[in-house]
Amino acid sequence: MNSSTKTDRVLPSVVYLYDEPSSPSFKVGEIVDFLKEKLPNVDVMTRKEFFSFHTHDVEELAKELASAKVRGIEGSQEEQEPLYGEVQYEKRILQEPHRRMTGILYDGFRLVRVFRGALPENEATTDIAHIAFTNRIISTYEKGDIRYHARVIMCGFPSLISTSGLIEAPAKPREYYLMKQKYAVTGSEPPAEELQAAFEGRFIDYDDENMTQALKGYTLQSIFYHTTGEPFCEDKDCMLFNAHWQEEVLNAQIVSGQLCEPHEQMLDDMVEGRRE
Numbered sequence: 368m369n370s371s372t373k374t375d376r377v378l379p380s381v382v383y384l385y386d387e388p389s390s391p392s393f394k395v396g397e398i399v400d401f402l403k404e405k406l407p408n409v410d411v412m413t414r415k416e417f418f419s420f421h422t423h424d425v426e427e428l429a430k431e432l433a434s435a436k437v438r439g440i441e442g443s444q445e446e447q448e449p450l451y452g453e454v455q456y457e458k459r460i461l462q463e464p465h466r467r468m469t470g471i472l473y474d475g476f477r478l479v480r481v482f483r484g485a486l487p488e489n490e491a492t493t494d495i496a497h498i499a500f501t502n503r504i505i506s507t508y509e510k511g512d513i514r515y516h517a518r519v520i521m522c523g524f525p526s527l528i529s530t531s532g533l534i535e536a537p538a539k540p541r542e543y544y545l546m547k548q549k550y551a552v553t554g555s556e557p558p559a560e561e562l563q564a565a566f567e568g569r570f571i572d573y574d575d576e577n578m579t580q581a582l583k584g585y586t587l588q589s590i591f592y593h594t595t596g597e598p599f600c601e602d603k604d605c606m607l608f609n610a611h612w613q614e615e616v617l618n619a620q621i622v623s624g625q626l627c628e629p630h631e632q633m634l635d636d637m638v639e640g641r642r643e
């Protein structure tokens with residue numbers, strides 16, 4: 368018999384979703400409603416932005432966050448002492464979480480540790496799932512091609528889901544990069560209208576109305592990770608599909624917007640298991 372039996376898969380009794388206030392098109396309330404429907408006997412609640420909620424020593428926290436930065440995409444995986452300016456930058460973001468950050472990559476494992484360190488002891492239990500939405504770009508080092516890759520989700524305790532990662536991590540259609548290249552030869556950028564006409568609806572952009580819908584599936588991935596240890600599915604039409612292309616994200620989350628049958632069944636079993 369498989370060691371991971373039905374009874375091992377116990378849903379948490381509480382799920383906290385932390386808001387991400389820098390993306391106007393991101394509506395955490397809609398994700399709460401969606402999860403409540405999927406997990407009828409779990410308390411799903413929203414909280415404000417993670418570090419605004421778990422107030423701490425801002426100076427120390429800023430230092431930890433700056434230390435979690437990736438220095439150069441092929442850069443050293445070693446943690447380094449952050450520069451004064453980097454710490455000041457993090458402080459400003461902590462004080463104004465509605466500001467959108469750009470261009471900074473964080474090491475996902477280090478970042479999860481910083482988030483975990485901010486949780487109060489009585490909430491650091493597997494009976495509670497903390498899912499923090501963030502605009503920080505999460506990345507992990509891939510040994511295969513010795514560089515960091517951006518990701519939408521970092522499953523862990525807590526799980527982090529990146530609104531900017533949804534836009535930056537999955538690759539856009541190949542033709543998009545070809546068009547960019549064509550213009551780059553003359554040192555210019557393709558006109559916004561030309562890009563829009565060619566790629567309308569083929570990727571998710573900042574302030575995209577599809578953002579919230581797309582992130583519902585990632586929220587389910589973190590719930591599956593929390594409960595079973597396995598967040599992903601190989602079925603392209605399942606909301607748990609680990610998409611590497613924007614078009615795959617759109618297909619799994621918007622066109623399909625469903626779990627595959629085995630995962631739907633698994634979720635039913637987990638909900639049933641909590642009732643017993």
Ligand SMILES: [Zn+2]
Nearest residue numbers: 600605627630
């Ligand atoms: Zn599936």
